[in-house]
Amino acid sequence: MKITEITRNALLDHATDVFAELGYEGASVREITRRAMANQASINYHFGGKEALYREVLRLAIAALSDESPLDDDTMGNISRDEAVRLFIRQQVTPLLKHGQISRYLRILAWETLAPTAAYSNFIATEKLPILDQAEKIVRRFLPETAGRAEIAVATIWLTAQATPFIRHYDTLSKPPMNLKIDKHFIEKLATDLGRMAVAALSVRDTFSTAQC
Numbered sequence: 001m002k003i004t005e006i007t008r009n010a011l012l013d014h015a016t017d018v019f020a021e022l023g024y025e026g027a028s029v030r031e032i033t034r035r036a037m038a039n040q041a042s043i044n045y046h047f048g049g050k051e052a053l054y055r056e057v058l059r060l061a062i063a064a065l066s067d068e069s070p071l072d073d074d075t076m077g078n079i080s081r082d083e084a085v086r087l088f089i090r091q092q093v094t095p096l097l098k099h100g101q102i103s104r105y106l107r108i109l110a111w112e113t114l115a116p117t118a119a120y121s122n123f124i125a126t127e128k129l130p131i132l133d134q135a136e137k138i139v140r141r142f143l144p145e146t147a148g149r150a151e152i153a154v155a156t157i158w159l160t161a162q163a164t165p166f167i168r169h170y171d172t173l174s175k176p177p178m179n180l181k182i183d184k185h186f187i188e189k190l191a192t193d194l195g196r197m198a199v200a201a202l203s204v205r206d207t208f209s210t211a212q213c
Helices: 003-026 029-036 041-046 050-068 073-078 081-097 101-114 118-126 130-140 149-160 164-168 184-212
Strands: none
Touching (some): 003 029, 003 101, 050 118, 081 130, 149 184
């Protein structure tokens, strides 16, 4: 592998860490290059700047999460809407146990779910996001056919945000004052509980819409 490729890969790897820990706004070029043991000009050379580097990390995140997702079109069409919600939530929280690349990508997206940046808005305006497509297909099964675009969009964003606080603050859950034991049992219970609550909330919306018709 050429030195330029090694540098580029190091920048991507350490940028993923920094963006996951601090979010796009909090991440500095100086910190990324310090960890990658590269000079600051290398980001411009390889990516064209911080935002372009972030976009590349987001592309890698979307590709990796798409590969990990159990919710392809065939699966979505063969399971109940309640089970689709549970699987959607589970695929978001289960990778936290791995402490690897997928976990870092989830945390980056968690930052954007809570406080979207201009860089992320520019990215989603031009890139296809499977996670949003999945969420929209799920919420459409709960909403009436007459639901407007705004109502669908709000429900979609709401569903994608259900696991966000746990993903973003994962490292602090085991510390005071929470003192939670983060293990497979906890993650499974979290996925089950969040899935159950999400189904209940969407079902209430479904019942409310039907009653108004």
